[in-house]
Amino acid sequence: MGNLRGAAAAREIPAEVWITGAIVVLAAVIRIIVINTQSFWWDESLTAYEVRLPFGAMLNTVSHIETTPPLYFVAIWVWAHLFGNGEIALRSLSTLAGICLVPIGYLCARELVSRRAGVVAAAVVALNPFMIWYSQEARAYMLLAALTGASFLWFIRTRREPSVRNLIWWAVWSSHALMTHFFAVFAVVPEAAWLLWIVRTRLAAAIVAVVALIEVAMLPFAAADTTHGADWIQAIHRGHRIAATIAEWGVSILYRQTADAGALVAGAIFLAIVSSLLLLAGDRKTRAGAKVGSSIAACVFLVPLALGVLGQDYFLSRNVIPAFIPLTVVVAAACVAPRARIQGLALAATLLVMFSVSAIIVQTSPGLERPNWRGVARAIGPAQAARAIVIVGGNEASPLKIYLPHVSWVQPPRRELQIQEVDLVGAPKWLPPIRRRAPDGTTLIAYRTTAGSAINRYEFPHPIVATVGGLAKLAPGWFRRRPAAVLVFFQLPGR
Numbered sequence: 001m002g003n004l005r006g007a008a009a010a011r012e013i014p015a016e017v018w019i020t021g022a023i024v025v026l027a028a029v030i031r032i033i034v035i036n037t038q039s040f041w042w043d044e045s046l047t048a049y050e051v052r053l054p055f056g057a058m059l060n061t062v063s064h065i066e067t068t069p070p071l072y073f074v075a076i077w078v079w080a081h082l083f084g085n086g087e088i089a090l091r092s093l094s095t096l097a098g099i100c101l102v103p104i105g106y107l108c109a110r111e112l113v114s115r116r117a118g119v120v121a122a123a124v125v126a127l128n129p130f131m132i133w134y135s136q137e138a139r140a141y142m143l144l145a146a147l148t149g150a151s152f153l154w155f156i157r158t159r160r161e162p163s164v165r166n167l168i169w170w171a172v173w174s175s176h177a178l179m180t181h182f183f184a185v186f187a188v189v190p191e192a193a194w195l196l197w198i199v200r201t202r203l204a205a206a207i208v209a210v211v212a213l214i215e216v217a218m219l220p221f222a223a224a225d226t227t228h229g230a231d232w233i234q235a236i237h238r239g240h241r242i243a244a245t246i247a248e249w250g251v252s253i254l255y256r257q258t259a260d261a262g263a264l265v266a267g268a269i270f271l272a273i274v275s276s277l278l279l280l281a282g283d284r285k286t287r288a289g290a291k292v293g294s295s296i297a298a299c300v301f302l303v304p305l306a307l308g309v310l311g312q313d314y315f316l317s318r319n320v321i322p323a324f325i326p327l328t329v330v331v332a333a334a335c336v337a338p339r340a341r342i343q344g345l346a347l348a349a350t351l352l353v354m355f356s357v358s359a360i361i362v363q364t365s366p367g368l369e370r371p372n373w374r375g376v377a378r379a380i381g382p383a384q385a386a387r388a389i390v391i392v393g394g395n396e397a398s399p400l401k402i403y404l405p406h407v408s409w410v411q412p413p414r415r416e417l418q419i420q421e422v423d424l425v426g427a428p429k430w431l432p433p434i435r436r437r438a439p440d441g442t443t444l445i446a447y448r449t450t451a452g453s454a455i456n457r458y459e460f461p462h463p464i465v466a467t468v469g470g471l472a473k474l475a476p477g478w479f480r481r482r483p484a485a486v487l488v489f490f491q492l493p494g495r
Helices: 002-012 015-033 042-050 055-065 071-083 087-112 115-127 129-134 141-160 164-178 182-198 202-224 238-257 260-281 284-309 321-335 338-364 373-380 399-403 468-478
Strands: 387-392 416-426 443-450 453-467 486-491
Touching: 015 087, 015 115, 042 055, 042 071, 042 087, 042 399, 055 071, 055 202, 071 087, 071 141, 087 115, 087 129, 087 141, 087 284, 087 321, 115 129, 115 321, 115 338, 129 141, 129 238, 129 321, 129 338, 141 164, 141 182, 141 284, 141 321, 164 182, 164 202, 182 202, 182 284, 182 321, 238 260, 238 284, 238 338, 260 284, 260 321, 260 338, 284 321, 321 338, 373 399, 373 416, 373 443, 373 453, 387 468, 416 468, 453 468, 468 486
Parallel strands: 387 416
Antiparallel strands: 387 486, 416 453, 443 453
16 A cells, blocks of 8 residues: 555656656766866865864965855865865765755746746756866855855745745845855845845845845955955956856866857857747746846846956856856746747757767866876875975966875975975976986986876985975976976975
8 A cells, every 4th residue: 555655646746856856866977977087176275275274274274365255164174074085075065066956946947937947957057067067176166056046046935925934045045155155145135135125024124134244244254365366367358258158157168169259159149049039939927037037147247247347357257156047047948938849949959968068078088177186196106205396387286285295285485494306397398308407416316207297306416405485496497498387395205
């Protein structure tokens, strides 16, 4: 009897739910199967360093070198102490958030448009290579996407049913999003304004005020960042960042092979197709749902661009990730437009095929992967005597510190150490011929190429006393061609 009841209950579950469940499983497999095939890159290495600090020291470090609020770093610190600090452990929090984003996308599109739109939205989130990439990165962006997605879902529900319960849940998810990344404000503020217009009660005003106070409490973290900053964003031409966002949201890292003009044209064509399907073939509910999604997405995109004109320019593809779920709802609505089912199906199929092909290329092309610092570290190995490591690339090479034993992340430039060896690391074209003596007075004792890098190991005839700062001044002259930046640090002996 129990089996019959279970079978009957299963038959009562709509087909869309079964399909979405299968999409969630697919999304999990895609994200997990290659989670540790690549090394940490620069930003992730900061996370790996920070989680190894005591909790108070971690918070202090985050406040000075991260340009974001602290929630992700608190969460990942706890996560690392439960599961470890390797690639799989640290990236798995983002992976979990990326998997959760699939049912969030389904629910948002289902409640705003239809069940069919929900399935399309779930598939878009699951297969989009941009979302796959950041689901495999130990940074805050996928947690931000999940929290702003949950905020958007409860915003939708509060619009439909402005109950205290829905308002509180919207406030909970919005507050956590604001504590994760400053760009959450561009989604939360228009949602709050919309809800205040609909729910004109003192309680609603009080709940929104609490959310606003939480955002104000996060502002000191922006002012405290004195070393990392975001000036590098403004150094990139705004037009290039806009084009890169369009391309990256479609083909992930393959955007590097896309011309700006081509990306802008493709974006304009895509916008025209979606708009035409909605305006010419959509019914009232489809257009209404798309209007909600497009309004929030537009705020996330356009307000930062407007602020950039005024001098506060932080627009970047991953920063505007709060717009992903609202925009996905708009695309899903266009794909299920009632009076253009064939055209909508063709659009959905084209997108999903493009996403799938791009994801496969990104995950299987060595030239598109993060630098293989793990392989370089294996080639260098433990130090038998104190040595200096000199790498082309400056701070971008910092992940090597995470993988090498007996290397401190912070190394004062004036600290003196007696060293016996110097390792020069860079692409083969950078290193001097193996017969040349560099640095002066040393002898080449080993040469190796691995993971796209070459390593020349030199030995001093007698140990010398050196500092990181002193070596950094001399090091550029030791290479065949003078690099724009080098990173110098010490490695102590031991295993």
